[in-house]
Amino acid sequence: MPDLSSYAAQLRGLADALEAQSEPGDDPFIPHPDTLEVINNRHTKRGQLNYAVPDQLQLQRRIRRYNADTDTAHGDIVALALDTWLRAKGYPPDLTPLKTEAP
Numbered sequence: 001m002p003d004l005s006s007y008a009a010q011l012r013g014l015a016d017a018l019e020a021q022s023e024p025g026d027d028p029f030i031p032h033p034d035t036l037e038v039i040n041n042r043h044t045k046r047g048q049l050n051y052a053v054p055d056q057l058q059l060q061r062r063i064r065r066y067n068a069d070t071d072t073a074h075g076d077i078v079a080l081a082l083d084t085w086l087r088a089k090g091y092p093p094d095l096t097p098l099k100t101e102a103p
Contacts, residue, residue: 017092028088034095035083039076046075 031039038044053059063077072080083093 017090029084031080031084032087032092034093035080035087038095039079049075049078 063074066072066077067074086092
């Protein structure tokens with residue numbers, strides 16, 4: 001009998017990735033519950049994200065306006081938008097906790 005363990009591992013990985021994605025719903029812009037949990041946890045370690053984007057898209061102005069209207073932090077707006085888009089494209093995050101080494 002052929003060894004199918006590599007295929008089983010690939011299928012487990014695919015199943016995990018599909019499970020991490022949002023269920024399709026009426027509104028594709030509703031953030032994933034895991035993402036909201038991370039965003040709402042103010043003890044979450046944050047990193048700087050710097051990319052040059054076209055000025056013509058007026059992203060900074062639009063982010064400021066959305067922040068003024070909703071009181072959502074600028075970084076949270078960017079994180080929610082990028083996470084939702086990347087999940088929709090099939091790139092969910094690996095939200096398993098990072099393992100810390102004991103001293």
